[in-house]
Amino acid sequence: MIANSYLIAKKRCREWKKANKIVVVTQGVFDLLHYAHIEYLAIAAKQGGKLIVAVDSNKKVRLRKGPGRPVHNWIKRASRINALGFIDIVFPKHHLISNMFYITNIKPDVLIVSDDTDFDDNDIKILSSRRIFVVCAPRDPTISTTLSITERHNSTQQ
Numbered sequence: 001m002i003a004n005s006y007l008i009a010k011k012r013c014r015e016w017k018k019a020n021k022i023v024v025v026t027q028g029v030f031d032l033l034h035y036a037h038i039e040y041l042a043i044a045a046k047q048g049g050k051l052i053v054a055v056d057s058n059k060k061v062r063l064r065k066g067p068g069r070p071v072h073n074w075i076k077r078a079s080r081i082n083a084l085g086f087i088d089i090v091f092p093k094h095h096l097i098s099n100m101f102y103i104t105n106i107k108p109d110v111l112i113v114s115d116d117t118d119f120d121d122n123d124i125k126i127l128s129s130r131r132i133f134v135v136c137a138p139r140d141p142t143i144s145t146t147l148s149i150t151e152r153h154n155s156t157q158q
Contacts, residue, residue, distance in 0.1 A: 001082070001088065001089050001090070002075075002078050002079065002082050002089075002090050002091075003089050003090065003091040004091070004092070005091060005092075006054070006091050006093075006102050006105065006106060008089065008091065009025075009052045009054075009089045009091050009106050010105055010106045010107070012050075012052075012088070012089055013025075013050075013052065013106050013107060013108060014107075016049070016050045017107075017109070021048070021049040021050050022047070022048030022049050022050070022109045022110065023048055023049070023050045023052065023106075023108040023109050023110070024044050024045070024047045024048040024050065024051050024052070024108055024109065024110040024111075024112060025051075025052045025053075025054065025102075025103060025106055025108040025110070025111050025112070026040075026041070026044040026051070026052075026053055026054070026111070026112040026113070027053065027054035027055070027056070027093055027099065027102070028040075028053075028054075028055065028056065028114075029055070029056045029061050029064075029065070029070065029077070030053075030055055030077050030080070030081055031061065031065075031069065031070045031071050031072055031077060032071055032072070033077070033080045033081070036139070036140050038084065040112075040114065040137055040139070041053065041081070041084065041086070041087065042086070043112065043137045044112040044137070045086045045087070047110045047112060047135055048108075048109060048110050050088045051086065051087050051088050051089075052087075052088060052089045052090075052091070052106065052108065053081055053087050053089070053090045053091075054090075054091055054092075054093040054102055055074060055077050055078050055081060055090055055091070055092060055093060056070075056074075056092075056093050056095075057074055057092045057093060057094055057095055058070055058073055058074050059094075059095040060093060060094065060095035063095055074092055078090045078091075078092070099119075100123060100126070103127065103132065104126070104127075104130060104132075107130065107132070108132060109131070109132065109133060110132070110133045110134075110135060111127060111132055111133070111134045111135070112135050112137055113134060113135070113136055113137070114136070114137055114138075114139040115136050115137070115138055115139050116139050116141075117136075119134070
């Protein structure tokens with residue numbers, strides 16, 4: 001399901017938790033969807049019964065990654081994530097709202113982050129105090145959308 005707001009994810013999370021489902025949240029850009037993204041999302045899905053994915057808004061990606069990004073707009077990125085078939089909700093992550101805001105408001109049981117995510121010890125303590133278990137999934141630094149774009153650009157320059 002593609003939702004237009006985190007509020008839908010928040011509501012569904014409450015419903016699922018009442019039904020004793022373990023709710024997992026993760027987030028990312030997912031611009032040029034590749035197998036490392038799919039593996040990461042599969043790891044996230046295995047941590048519980050329901051998976052919510054926050055996909056960075058176009059503006060958030062542009063601010064973080066620079067001009068020319070994202071390659072695909074939010075609805076295309078969200079649609080591809082949703083089409084994997086094991087994601088329960090995909091929603092846009094606004095550029096002015098922090099990761100901690102979304103997580104502490106949705107209140108999942110588990111948060112999956114990649115090992116290059118910028119959560120500090122204080123964030124982890126806050127999440128733990130709210131009974132949100134944080135799992136760090138490994139990231140393969142040799143596979144990324146940015147690297148793919150750079151390699152493609154370099155190959156056309158030769």
